[in-house]
Amino acid sequence: MRPPRPLARDRLRILFWNICGYPWNDGIGLSEFGTCDALCLVETKEHQRARLPEFPAFQLHSCWNWIAEHHSFGKGGIAIYVKREIAQNVTLEKVGEHNHWLAIRFRSPRQRDLLLVVAYFPPTIVRQKEQPFDSIGEEIQRWSQNAVVLIVGDFNSRIGRRQSESLPQETMDEVIPRSLCWLRDRARDTFQPDTGPGFLDFASAADLIVLNGTKRFPHSSAHTYESWMLTDDDPDRPDRGKTIIDYVLVPAKNTQVVRELLFHDFNPKSDHRPIEVVVNFVTLTRSLNSLAEVGPLSYSMSQPLLLRFQTDLQTRWEDESCHIPLEHHAALLLKLIKEEALKIFKHRRPRTAMRLPVAAGWWDHECQRLRRRYMHAHKRGGNT
Numbered sequence: 001m002r003p004p005r006p007l008a009r010d011r012l013r014i015l016f017w018n019i020c021g022y023p024w025n026d027g028i029g030l031s032e033f034g035t036c037d038a039l040c041l042v043e044t045k046e047h048q049r050a051r052l053p054e055f056p057a058f059q060l061h062s063c064w065n066w067i068a069e070h071h072s073f074g075k076g077g078i079a080i081y082v083k084r085e086i087a088q089n090v091t092l093e094k095v096g097e098h099n100h101w102l103a104i105r106f107r108s109p110r111q112r113d114l115l116l117v118v119a120y121f122p123p124t125i126v127r128q129k130e131q132p133f134d135s136i137g138e139e140i141q142r143w144s145q146n147a148v149v150l151i152v153g154d155f156n157s158r159i160g161r162r163q164s165e166s167l168p169q170e171t172m173d174e175v176i177p178r179s180l181c182w183l184r185d186r187a188r189d190t191f192q193p194d195t196g197p198g199f200l201d202f203a204s205a206a207d208l209i210v211l212n213g214t215k216r217f218p219h220s221s222a223h224t225y226e227s228w229m230l231t232d233d234d235p236d237r238p239d240r241g242k243t244i245i246d247y248v249l250v251p252a253k254n255t256q257v258v259r260e261l262l263f264h265d266f267n268p269k270s271d272h273r274p275i276e277v278v279v280n281f282v283t284l285t286r287s288l289n290s291l292a293e294v295g296p297l298s299y300s301m302s303q304p305l306l307l308r309f310q311t312d313l314q315t316r317w318e319d320e321s322c323h324i325p326l327e328h329h330a331a332l333l334l335k336l337i338k339e340e341a342l343k344i345f346k347h348r349r350p351r352t353a354m355r356l357p358v359a360a361g362w363w364d365h366e367c368q369r370l371r372r373r374y375m376h377a378h379k380r381g382g383n384t
Contacts, residue, residue, distance in 0.1 A: 011259060012106065012279045014038045014116065016152040018225075018246060018272035021045040036276070037083050038104075042120035042154050044077035052079050059087035063099040076120050078102045093143075097135045100125070101153065103143075108281060114257075115143045119153030126156045126195050133202035140206045144251045150258070150279060151208065151249040154272065157199035158243055159210070160191035208249040217261040224273045226266060248277055256280070256321065313340045 015036040020043055039058070046052050046064040054060060064077035080102060082090050093103040093115060101119035108114065119136060126132050133155070143149050203210060213221040224246035250258060260278035267274065316336050321329055 010281065012037045012114070012281045014040065014150070014152070014277045014279060015274055016040045016042075016118065016246065016248070016277070017274040018043050018120070018154045018270060020270045020272065037086060038116065039081040040116070040118040040152055041079040041081075042077070042118065044079050045075070046077045046079070055081065057084055058082060059084055059090070061092050061102060061104055063095050063102055065099050076100065076122055078118050078120055080104055080116070080118055094139065096139075098125075101136050103139070105147070106281065113147045114279065114281060115147045115149045117149065117151045117153070119151065119155065121153070121155050121157075123156045123195075126198065130198070131201070132198055137202045137206045140208070140251075144206075144254075148254050148257050149251055150277065152247070152275065152277065154246045155199055156245050157195040158192035158245065159196045159200055203249060207252050209252050209255055211248045211250065211255075211258060211261055212244055212246075219263055220261050222263045222273065224263070224275065226271055226273075246272060246275060248275060312343075313337065316340070 013036045015038070017040070019041045044052060044062070044064065046062060052060060052062055058081035060079060060081055062077070062079040065075040076099065078099065078101070082104070086106075089107050091105050091107075093105045095102055096119070100121050101117055103115055103117045106114040106116065117136065117140065121132055136151075140149055140151065202208075211217060211220060212224075221244075223242040223244055225243050227242070248258070248261060257280050258277060259280050260276070262276040262278070264274040264276065266272075313336055317333065320336070321332060324332060
């Protein structure tokens with residue numbers, strides 16, 4: 001069998017939705033989500049006598065828990081539909097403990113792979129267990145060492161604005177990149193003492209950032225759950241029955257991988273709002289993310305100067321790359337590398353001020369090709 005080829009595209013569109021029992025929702029189809037590359041459904045309540053439908057254009061990965069024969073329905077349940085055109089580049093990574101989460105891997109040719117984790121934790125589990133998210137947290141920490149991790153799920157936890165209290169303040173820019181300042185939490189939800197602390201501990205231990213309610217995505221503070229049991233008739237509680245329990249999380253070092261976060265309107269078939277995540281998939285971030293793992297450059301740069309070069313380059317990249325189209329990222333990366341390298345080498349070796357490092361260990365093949373093109377044009381006085 002031929003090995004799957006790495007997926008080559010600029011972005012992935014991923015839709016997450018708590019479907020509230022797919023086998024009984026006959027009116028829900030995938031036609032309205034045809035533009036998505038992956039459709040992630042939770043609380044499908046799939047079981048032996050009511051299986052999820054197969055769609056010709058999608059490949060299905062799923063798991064569920066069987067309660068008892070007389071109940072005739074499954075408990076929880078997770079399904080991920082992946083488009084056939086990219087399915088050969090997607091593999092099932094792992095099914096979590098008690099089928100509370102499911103992870104698949106998207107292979108990338110030029111950057112680290114993307115691990116998509118879809119989770120559903122029932123309210124009973126979240127309230128009864130002291131650390132309900134330990135198993136998924138340990139896996140995320142392991143995966144994030146060599147892959148980009150994206151987590152979407154219904155965690156049945158309410159954290160309100162508590163995450164912003166644990167984030168570094170603006171005065172600590174020398175410790176955390178300035179680009180993380182947009183992570184100030186603006187969520188309008190309340191904090192739930194019996195579910196919030198466990199979720200916050202899980203996010204903190206795995207170094208995860210909750211993107212709901214962040215400044216970078218203006219409409220991300222919208223509530224994701226609207227109870228069918230309660231109404232808004234009470235004038236003193238206009239938000240009665242509305243809350244945020246569906247979350248999108250990424251490791252703090254990979255926040256730029258999420259390009260858009262869209263919250264769709266409620267569908268009458270479910271009391272949860274569909275959430276769409278647009279991911280920058282094939283980018284040049286591999287060169288930047290691997291800076292901390294490389295040895296010294298060919299000019300025997302001292303460790304303080306090397307760290308300064310890496311930090312300045314990383315900070316400028318995070319500040320400027322989010323403001324330009326993806327097709328201009330390669331030119332921006334080369335421009336920033338040259339400017340930051342010139343600052344270092346002009347100070348160390350004035351005669352080599354116009355030269356870039358030739359044998360830097362962290363150049364990947366794409367950067368090597370772009371660098372050769374850049375240097376060739378520079379010598380001839382042309383443009384890149």
